[in-house]
Amino acid sequence: xxxxxxxxxxxxxxxxxxxxxxxxxxxxxxxxxxxxxxxxxxxxxxxxxxxxxxxxxxxxxxxxxxxxxxxxxxxxxxxxxxxxxxxxxxxxxxxxxxxxxxxxxxxxxxxxxxxxxxxxxxxxxxxxxxxxxxxxxxxxxxxxxxxxxxxxxxxxxxxxxxxxxx
Amino acid sequence: xxxxxxxxxxxxxxxxxxxxxxxxxxxxxxxxxxxxxxxxxxxxxxxxxxxxxxxxxxxxxxxxxxxxxxxxxxxxxxxxxxxxxxxxxxxxxxxxxxxxxxx
Numbered sequence: 001x002x003x004x005x006x007x008x009x010x011x012x013x014x015x016x017x018x019x020x021x022x023x024x025x026x027x028x029x030x031x032x033x034x035x036x037x038x039x040x041x042x043x044x045x046x047x048x049x050x051x052x053x054x055x056x057x058x059x060x061x062x063x064x065x066x067x068x069x070x071x072x073x074x075x076x077x078x079x080x081x082x083x084x085x086x087x088x089x090x091x092x093x094x095x096x097x098x099x100x101x102x103x104x105x106x107x108x109x110x111x112x113x114x115x116x117x118x119x120x121x122x123x124x125x126x127x128x129x130x131x132x133x134x135x136x137x138x139x140x141x142x143x144x145x146x147x148x149x150x151x152x153x154x155x156x157x158x159x160x161x162x163x164x165x166x
Numbered sequence: 167x168x169x170x171x172x173x174x175x176x177x178x179x180x181x182x183x184x185x186x187x188x189x190x191x192x193x194x195x196x197x198x199x200x201x202x203x204x205x206x207x208x209x210x211x212x213x214x215x216x217x218x219x220x221x222x223x224x225x226x227x228x229x230x231x232x233x234x235x236x237x238x239x240x241x242x243x244x245x246x247x248x249x250x251x252x253x254x255x256x257x258x259x260x261x262x263x264x265x266x267x268x269x
Contacts, residue, residue, distance in 0.1 A: 001172050009176045016180055016203050020187030025195060032199050035180075039206050046173070046217040051209075051231050058235050063202065063242045070195055070246040074253040085190050086262055092189025100182035107174045114170045114218070121222035128232075131225045139229075143236045150240030158247035160254070 004045060012038030023084050025076045026068070033064045047120045050128050173214035181207035194249045194259045198242065205238045 015035030022028045036059040043052035086092070132140050184203030191197055209231045216227025253259050 001167060001169055005169070005172060009172070012176065013179055013183070016183045019199055019203065020183055020191065020196070025193060028196060028199060032202070035203065036206065039180075039210060042173070042176070042210060043213055046213050048213045048217065048228055048231070051213055051228055051235070054232055054235055055209075058239050059202075059206070063239060066242055066246050067195065067199065070249055073250050074195070074259050076193060076195060076259060080193075080260075084192060084196075086192045089190040093186055095189060096182045096186035099185055100178055103178035103181070104175060107171055107178060111168060111171045114168050114174075115220070116168055118218050118222070121217070123222070123225065123228070127223075128225060128228070131229060136229050136233075139233055143233055147236060147240050150244050154243040154247035157244065158250045 005042075008038055008041045008045060012042060023079045025071050025079075029064060029067045029071055032067065033060055036060050036064065047123070050123070050125060168218075170214055170218040173210060177207040177210040177214070180204075180210065192260050192262050194252065194261055194264075195246070197261065198245045198249065201245075202238065202242060205234065205241075209234050209238075 012035050015031050015033075015038055018031035019028050019035055022031060036055065040052045040055040040060070043049075043055055181204050184200045184207060187200030187203065188197045189200075191200065212227045212231040212234065216222055216225070216231070219227065249259055252264070256264065258264070
């Protein structure tokens with residue numbers, strides 16, 4: 001466990017906590033970006049360079065911008081007066097705490113059986129590309145169709161329908 | 167503690183924070199943010215198991231995480247499009263006030 005891991009983990013967790021706890025929705029979106037950046041650095045720390053840069057491009061570049069646009073288009077940028085938490089917040093918090101307790105119990109029970117430190121794997125982008133068009137060609141095609149369908153669907157769902165035009 | 171256990175604990179904490187956000191916030195966009203955090207925690211688990219697993223040269227976990235990132239991006243686009251349309255229809259994104267299925 002290196003110092004870098006602790007710093008990145010603290011950054012990610014702090015960003016995630018701020019994203020779900022802050023009152024102003026725009027601040028939440030900015031904190032979410034910090035959490036995404038921390039995760040991307042954790043990926044880089046795990047020698048997964050391709051996944052780390054994909055995380056930066058997709059999440060910080062696209063998803064965070066989408067979230068900010070959705071907040072501004074729905075006029076949520078000001079802080080609501082009557083609380084930001086649902087009236088069933090206590091149940092939700094208890095469920096989340098129970099899930100965390102069970103997950104961490106399972107991890108700590110199996111620490112001795114987890115693999116120890118391994119030498120860093122050397123993976124080039126060429127190998128990833130060959131895997132994507134070789135062994136994983138069918139999932140790649142399905143993801144391409146899914147992305148096309150999802151983006152057309154998102155545009156149609158969010159499209160403004162004028163009166164009288166069906 | 168092994169490095170893998172540290173990453174798994176961070177992912178478990180991140181997942182629980184995302185779940186708490188999705189279950190307790192009133193704003194629909196904040197619920198989607200919580201879901202994104204949960205998806206990212208799963209991706210961290212995939213990458214950590216790929217890195218410390220017995221056969222990293224097969225790239226299974228990394229490719230799984232890359233596909234997961236692509237699917238999560240599609241999910242975010244559709245989810246936020248739905249939130250914008252609901253806001254246009256009901257003039258609110260407060261989930262406590264969305265208690266009708268009928269338009």
